[in-house]
Amino acid sequence: MTAGVQNRTALAARLREETRTVHEEAEQTPLMARLIKGDVxxxxxxxxxxxxxxxxxxxxxxxxxxxxxxxxxxxxxxxxxxxxxxxxxxxx
Incomplete structure (x- = not known):
């Protein structure tokens, strides 16, 4: 694995971890709930x-x-x- 790929992988993992709570909260909004159901x-x-x-x-x-x-x-x-x-x- 090249350094560039490793850096992108590390960044993606960090973003996923650091934004987990915000994403979980966003999934509970009325719009996201409708989007997940396909009702938009x-x-x-x-x-x-x-x-x-x-x-x-x-x-x-x-x-x-x-x-x-x-x-x-x-x-x-x-x-x-x-x-x-x-x-x-x-x-x-």
């Missing part, structure tokens, strides 16, 4: 996407410090900003 509509999904914009923008703000080699997921995935722009064309 387009407006619910649109609202959830808007809420997640801040999270992804913060992650992309730190992207410059992420590895940029060809095996890095960060360097091969489209940016959130591009996805967000395309979301503006979603049916209403």
């Amino acid at each position: 509509d387009r407006d619910d999904l649109r609202g959830l996407t808007r809420q997640l914009v801040a999270v992804y923008e913060a992650l992309e703000g730190h992207r410059a410090r992420w590895p940029t080699n060809r095996t890095s997921r960060a360097s091969t995935r489209p940016s959130w900003s591009a996805s967000r722009r395309s979301a503006s064309t979603w049916p209403r």
